[in-house]
Amino acid sequence: MTASPPSLPPVYPEPDDPRLTREVSGVDQTGAATSTSVVHERALTLYLNAQEIVTMMTIGDHPDLLAVGFLLNQNMLRADDEITAIDIDEDLEVVVVRTKRATNYEDKLKKRVRTSGCAQGTAFGDLMENFDAARLDGSARIRTSWLYSLLAQVNTAPSLYLKAGAIHGCVLARQDDILAYIEDVGRHNAVDKIAGWMHLRGVEAADKIFYTTGRLTSEMILKCVAMGVPILVSRSGFTAYGVDLARKAGLTLIGRARGQRFVVLSGPERVVFDAPLRAAK
Amino acid sequence: MTASPPSLPPVYPEPDDPRLTREVSGVDQTGAATSTSVVHERALTLYLNAQEIVTMMTIGDHPDLLAVGFLLNQNMLRADDEITAIDIDEDLEVVVVRTKRATNYEDKLKKRVRTSGCAQGTAFGDLMENFDAARLDGSARIRTSWLYSLLAQVNTAPSLYLKAGAIHGCVLARQDDILAYIEDVGRHNAVDKIAGWMHLRGVEAADKIFYTTGRLTSEMILKCVAMGVPILVSRSGFTAYGVDLARKAGLTLIGRARGQRFVVLSGPERVVFDAPLRAAK
Numbered sequence: 001m002t003a004s005p006p007s008l009p010p011v012y013p014e015p016d017d018p019r020l021t022r023e024v025s026g027v028d029q030t031g032a033a034t035s036t037s038v039v040h041e042r043a044l045t046l047y048l049n050a051q052e053i054v055t056m057m058t059i060g061d062h063p064d065l066l067a068v069g070f071l072l073n074q075n076m077l078r079a080d081d082e083i084t085a086i087d088i089d090e091d092l093e094v095v096v097v098r099t100k101r102a103t104n105y106e107d108k109l110k111k112r113v114r115t116s117g118c119a120q121g122t123a124f125g126d127l128m129e130n131f132d133a134a135r136l137d138g139s140a141r142i143r144t145s146w147l148y149s150l151l152a153q154v155n156t157a158p159s160l161y162l163k164a165g166a167i168h169g170c171v172l173a174r175q176d177d178i179l180a181y182i183e184d185v186g187r188h189n190a191v192d193k194i195a196g197w198m199h200l201r202g203v204e205a206a207d208k209i210f211y212t213t214g215r216l217t218s219e220m221i222l223k224c225v226a227m228g229v230p231i232l233v234s235r236s237g238f239t240a241y242g243v244d245l246a247r248k249a250g251l252t253l254i255g256r257a258r259g260q261r262f263v264v265l266s267g268p269e270r271v272v273f274d275a276p277l278r279a280a281k
Numbered sequence: 282m283t284a285s286p287p288s289l290p291p292v293y294p295e296p297d298d299p300r301l302t303r304e305v306s307g308v309d310q311t312g313a314a315t316s317t318s319v320v321h322e323r324a325l326t327l328y329l330n331a332q333e334i335v336t337m338m339t340i341g342d343h344p345d346l347l348a349v350g351f352l353l354n355q356n357m358l359r360a361d362d363e364i365t366a367i368d369i370d371e372d373l374e375v376v377v378v379r380t381k382r383a384t385n386y387e388d389k390l391k392k393r394v395r396t397s398g399c400a401q402g403t404a405f406g407d408l409m410e411n412f413d414a415a416r417l418d419g420s421a422r423i424r425t426s427w428l429y430s431l432l433a434q435v436n437t438a439p440s441l442y443l444k445a446g447a448i449h450g451c452v453l454a455r456q457d458d459i460l461a462y463i464e465d466v467g468r469h470n471a472v473d474k475i476a477g478w479m480h481l482r483g484v485e486a487a488d489k490i491f492y493t494t495g496r497l498t499s500e501m502i503l504k505c506v507a508m509g510v511p512i513l514v515s516r517s518g519f520t521a522y523g524v525d526l527a528r529k530a531g532l533t534l535i536g537r538a539r540g541q542r543f544v545v546l547s548g549p550e551r552v553v554f555d556a557p558l559r560a561a562k
Contacts, residue, residue, distance in 0.1 A: 021521075022521045024519070024521065024524055025546075026544050026545050026546040026547075026549065027544075027545045027549045027552070028542070028543070028544055028545075029425065029541055029542050029543050029544075029554075029558065030554070030558060031552075031554045036544055036546070038518065038519045038520060038521045038523075038546070039521065040520065040521045040522070041498060041499055041520035041521060041522040041523065042522065057498070057499065057522075144310065164518065165517065165518030166496040166498070166517055166518030166519055166520055166536075185496075185498060185520055215447040215466075216447070217322060217338070217447070217466060218322055219338075236447055237319065237320075237445065237446030237447030237448075238305070238319045238447055239319060239320055239321070239322035239447055239466055240302075240303045240305065240319045240320065240321045240322060241321070241322040241323065241338075242319075242322065243305055243319060256446065260310055261309070261310050262309070262310050263307050263308075263309055263310075263315060263317055264307050264308045264309075265305050265306075265307040265317070265319070266307075268308045271308070273310075273311070273312045
């Protein structure tokens with residue numbers, strides 16, 4: 001197992017980027033005029049070589065990470081594929097990923113499953129393809145002291161969530177070091193951007209912890225397993241099918257993680273309880 | 282404008298339905314064994330006549346409402362279409378909607394937009410089709426006293442959210458009377474079930490208030506406008522594009538509604554501030 005290069009700069013939200021939010025005027029509960037920040041939501045159409053794949057609604061940062069991560073998580077890009085170029089046209093709202101290998105996903109694009117919390121999509125069927133073959137690192141551990149440190153860092157770091165709400169966040173961490181903290185209006189977009197970041201930066205998954213604000217539904221489990229991350233944490237809850245899939249894959253699943261509380265419904269052998277708990281719960 | 286029939290029984294969540302949740306064992310933050318309720322998430326494949334349309338991940342209640350509402354919100358079913366049968370096979374996880382009019386949506390199914398908070402789907406393009414022609418009732422009003430009463434009722438009614446979390450809720454109300462309170466793992470599923478309920482029960486939209494736990498993203502605005510409901514409320518926040526679309530359609534948009542606080546970013550003329558506010562905010 002290789003760790004990520006120590007020189008790699010961490011990625012954090014940029015809530016002051018003027019392209020990501022807009023001030024909108026309205027009225028509050030007293031009828032008084034007020035002004036509030038809201039996040040942008042814009043279309044981004046993804047091409048793989050000459051093939052139009054999908055149009056995504058996104059906040060618009062990191063289109064390269066989103067494009068590559070989406071293609072990886074859909075099994076349209078293989079880990080060993082050589083990416084020859086990623087072209088972004090902000091005016092046309094287009095991103096084109098070019099590969100050395102010729103690709104054609106006409107047939108794949110005909111499948112469609114509407115996933116939880118989502119409009120309908122092709123994601124599910126494609127994600128299941130490699131699920132049975134996936135193997136997660138059995139030696140990975142999460143200390144509760146790391147978990148509490150991570151939750152505190154995520155909750156206090158400047159973010160679009162704190163500035164404008166209506167957004168999901170995903171974090172990739174090694175122990176309690178945040179390597180990438182990425183947000184998007186779509187929770188799956190945020191996951192895909194992390195996958196793209198890992199791939200383009202050459203970061204190994206086996207010793208990492210993945211945190212998401214989103215729910216631990218089946219598709220989230222499938223994506224985490226596809227990425228090879230052995231430990232998945234959420235502030236939200238679980239679905240029964242998500243738990244079943246996590247247990248089948250040997251993924252450690254920690255949900256309802258807020259303050260000092262959490263529940264582990266799969267893979268508790270990776271959790272080391274080293275943090276003292278406050279008396280009152 | 283016709284109100285809904287006074288004899289129509291309201292629909293509420295059924296958290297004790299054994300098909301909707303399961304007890305799952307795990308460990309808590311102390312390492313002690315614990316048991317918790319989690320919601321089911323299962324596949325449901327929708328056919329319109331002989332055409333397979335989509336497979337949705339859903340908690341599985343009200344498949345008839347989900348099927349009809351989805352087809353309506355996708356413009357695959359017209360308001361004046363005669364539905365001749367809705368066949369449900371729970372073992373096969375299939376629902377078939379049959380219509381008098383012959384339908385064929387091969388071409389429509391080729392379009393795909395991945396919507397916010399979602400995997401990719403065809404929803405967006407189809408929803409935009411009728412948006413410009415939609416007209417919402419200008420005389421509808423929401424009193425803040427109704428709003429506070431509704432929020433209190435939603436937050437205290439027995440629900441899958443209170444029992445198991447990881448679920449979205451949608452409510453259709455007239456004044457502060459809850460007509461339908463429906464939950465699903467997918468926030469769009471919950472909206473579609475409300476649309477199906479309105480259609481199959483013959484309930485008019487013009488004087489109704491729609492509440493959702495989900496965010497006010499573009500697709501949520503488009504669906505609400507397509508359904509003809511003039512007032513949309515959420516406990517969550519907004520996206521800028523969602524606000525733009527709501528203003529264009531004349532939809533009243535109330536977000537971040539918790540306790541006595543809220544923000545109106547579109548259509549404030551429909552809000553009547555009649556509730557006394559507690560001094561401290």
